[in-house]
Amino acid sequence: MRTAKDFFAPLAVGAPAPVREIPARPSRAIHFFDPGNPKMAAKVPDMVGTVDVLLGNLEDAVKAENKEISREGLVKIGRDVDFGPTQFWTRINSLDSPWVLDDLTTLVPAIGDKLDVIMVPKVQGAEDIHYVDRLLAQLEAKAGITKPILIHAILETARGVANVEEICGASPRMQGISLGPADLAADRRMKTTRVGGGHPGYLVRQDAPALAEGGYDFTGQRAIFQQDLWHYTMARMVDACAMHGIYAYYGPFGDIKDTVACEDQFRNAFLMGCVGAWSLHPVQIKIANKVFSPSVEDVKHARRVIAAMGDGTGAVMLDGKMEDDASVKQCKVMVDLAEELAANDPELKAKYDAIVVD
Numbered sequence: 337m338r339t340a341k342d343f344f345a346p347l348a349v350g351a352p353a354p355v356r357e358i359p360a361r362p363s364r365a366i367h368f369f370d371p372g373n374p375k376m377a378a379k380v381p382d383m384v385g386t387v388d389v390l391l392g393n394l395e396d397a398v399k400a401e402n403k404e405i406s407r408e409g410l411v412k413i414g415r416d417v418d419f420g421p422t423q424f425w426t427r428i429n430s431l432d433s434p435w436v437l438d439d440l441t442t443l444v445p446a447i448g449d450k451l452d453v454i455m456v457p458k459v460q461g462a463e464d465i466h467y468v469d470r471l472l473a474q475l476e477a478k479a480g481i482t483k484p485i486l487i488h489a490i491l492e493t494a495r496g497v498a499n500v501e502e503i504c505g506a507s508p509r510m511q512g513i514s515l516g517p518a519d520l521a522a523d524r525r526m527k528t529t530r531v532g533g534g535h536p537g538y539l540v541r542q543d544a545p546a547l548a549e550g551g552y553d554f555t556g557q558r559a560i561f562q563q564d565l566w567h568y569t570m571a572r573m574v575d576a577c578a579m580h581g582i583y584a585y586y587g588p589f590g591d592i593k594d595t596v597a598c599e600d601q602f603r604n605a606f607l608m609g610c611v612g613a614w615s616l617h618p619v620q621i622k623i624a625n626k627v628f629s630p631s632v633e634d635v636k637h638a639r640r641v642i643a644a645m646g647d648g649t650g651a652v653m654l655d656g657k658m659e660d661d662a663s664v665k666q667c668k669v670m671v672d673l674a675e676e677l678a679a680n681d682p683e684l685k686a687k688y689d690a691i692v693v694d
């Protein structure tokens with residue numbers, strides 16, 4: 337383990353100095369596209385400014401025979417497109433795959449000055465981050481890159497979940513973590529066959545009603561309540577990220593047509609502390625942009641509490657509820673996020689600016 341003294345030292349002579357703090361850039365939707373798919377690739381320039389993150393995917397969902405075409409497509413997009421306010425990320429192939437070394441040694445010299453974040457799949461422990469960290473430093477130094485490329489890990493193995501805290505703290509490049517529910521389910525031997533979302537079989541059932549003569553009626557209809565399969569993992573991920581000052585994300589929601597359940601899953605993630613989720617299809621971008629932006633009502637309430645609390649200490653009653661230092665802190669999280677997002681999103685800014693605090 338690196339000591340505190342060495343933690344922020346560049347890992348190669350000539351590599352840029354690591355960042356001390358991960359910038360809070362909007363990343364409500366991380367939109368996946370296959371850079372080797374001509375239809376998707378053609379849409380990328382017009383998507384700039386409509387989505388916070390455009391991610392060229394090289395890993396799963398790209399056929400083995402197309403890996404090189406996708407990598408070349410990504411280089412072309414990286415060179416040709418002006419990403420403006422939108423972040424440009426990639427997901428490389430897994431560290432045990434035959435493609436990852438070429439991914440990194442091609443992408444960093446070619447478009448390393450454009451790439452904000454590299455997403456690393458199937459991360460098992462800090463050693464995986466250390467490997468990518470050192471290699472990136474060497475490649476950045478060789479290519480003369482001046483801004484360090486950040487790393488985002490996908491939490492999609494049982495060992496990765498067990499090691500999530502050390503993964504988050506493994507490098508100053510660590511930008512965040514996404515839940516990878518599909519590979520994680522397979523690795524854990526869960527009995528699901530989906531990409532994210534809930535499962536109708538994972539439920540609790542209302543208690544059986546008591547009978548007048550004693551005992552219970554187990555025969556009648558009883559309400560069932562579907563439970564969230566991902567709650568435990570999400571909670572661990574959010575805590576580990578918050579502890580290390582990096583960002584947590586829900587991953588993919590594979591049922592593209594079920595926009596209602598997608599919105600629910602994203603909202604759960606937002607409420608738990610995530611800043612964004614993945615978008616696999618253009619229809620999911622606006623769901624994520626909506627869900628991960630504080631609502632006008634929440635911002636209005638937060639501003640009222642902050643105003644009522646003066647210097648932020650003590651306790652007051654507002655609308656019949658007690659507010660104190662801790663509720664002000666929550667309200668500040670909401671207001672700060674709203675301001676960060678509004679700085680990049682004129683429509684949102686107009687909505688927040690129109691709020692009148694009574």
Ligand SMILES: CC(=O)SCCNC(=O)CCNC(=O)[C@H](O)C(C)(C)COP(=O)(O)OP(=O)(O)OC[C@H]1O[C@@H](n2cnc3c(N)ncnc32)[C@H](O)[C@@H]1OP(=O)(O)O
Binds near residue numbers: 396397519
């Ligand atoms: C578990 C994991 O690892 S998840 C991450 C890996 N998976 C991915 O990255 C999947 C990305 N998404 C996709 O491949 C596709 O969206 C699919 C396969 C899910 C659906 O694709 P389609 O059946 O073509 O969807 P659909 O017909 O609705 O597409 C409508 C249009 O949007 C385009 N489109 C679809 N998805 C995307 C996308 N992610 N980005 C940009 N454009 C897209 C299509 O090319 C099509 O264009 P056209 O109107 O010019 O013909």
Ligand SMILES: CC(=O)C(=O)O
Binds near residue numbers: 492515520587
């Ligand atoms: C996100 C991802 O890669 C997975 O769910 O497996």
Ligand SMILES: [Mg+2]
Binds near residue numbers: 396457492516518
């Ligand atoms: Mg995966």
